[in-house]
Structure formats: C-alpha cells, structure tokens
Amino acid sequence: MISYPRFDGTQACLDAPALSARAFAGTFGADPAPAKRICAGCSFLRACREYALATEVYGVWGGTTDADRDQLRAHSASPAPVSISSELDTPVLALHTAEEDVTECRRDVAAS
Secondary structure: OOOOOOOOOOOHHHHOOHHHHHHHOOOOOOOOHHHHHHHHOOOOHHHHHHHHHHEOOOOOEOOEOHHHHHHHHHOOOOOOOEOHHHHHHHHHHHHHHHHHHHHHHHHHHHHO
C-alpha cells in the first residue's frame, strides 16, 4: 500500500486561494480547474497522484479529480482503491445485527 505523501510544508495546495478550496475538498459542483492548475506546478504532484490512485480520496489530488482517477484506473491494471469504509463494513454490520437481536429479545420478553 502506498503511504500518505510526506509533505514538508512546501506543497502548492498549502496556501491555495479560497477559489480552489472547494475543488480540493471535492465539493459537488466546484470547478476543479483552479485546483488542477495549482497542482501542475507542485513538487508533490506525483506522490499525491499515486496516493490518490491507490486510496479512496475525494477532490483534487495530484492534479486529478475523482472522475480522472476513475478513468486512469479503468485504463490500467490498477486495483480498486483501498476504502477505509470497506474495512468498517464488517464491524458495523455485526453491531447492527447485534442491536436487532437485542431489540427482538426485548420484544419477546415484553410479550411473555
């Protein structure tokens, strides 16, 4: 797994103008062009792009949008991105099932 880029305080997005902040954050409807222009001159472009292609991040990373990364993955042998939410699915579903079991048990006790 690719590790998070080791930023050193010189990354171009650190002091990005407010105009590009919505795009960097992946805000729906935000124009990604200003953020992509900022990334174009950044020394961390490659590290950010590699990280974004290997993980599930949103917004502009390494000069790419979510859609750009989906397209790059589709045209390469890259595996699907790692999703933190996928790792949480099993324990969350188990907890939800346990809560349903407790609720059903309480109904049975109340009915008897």
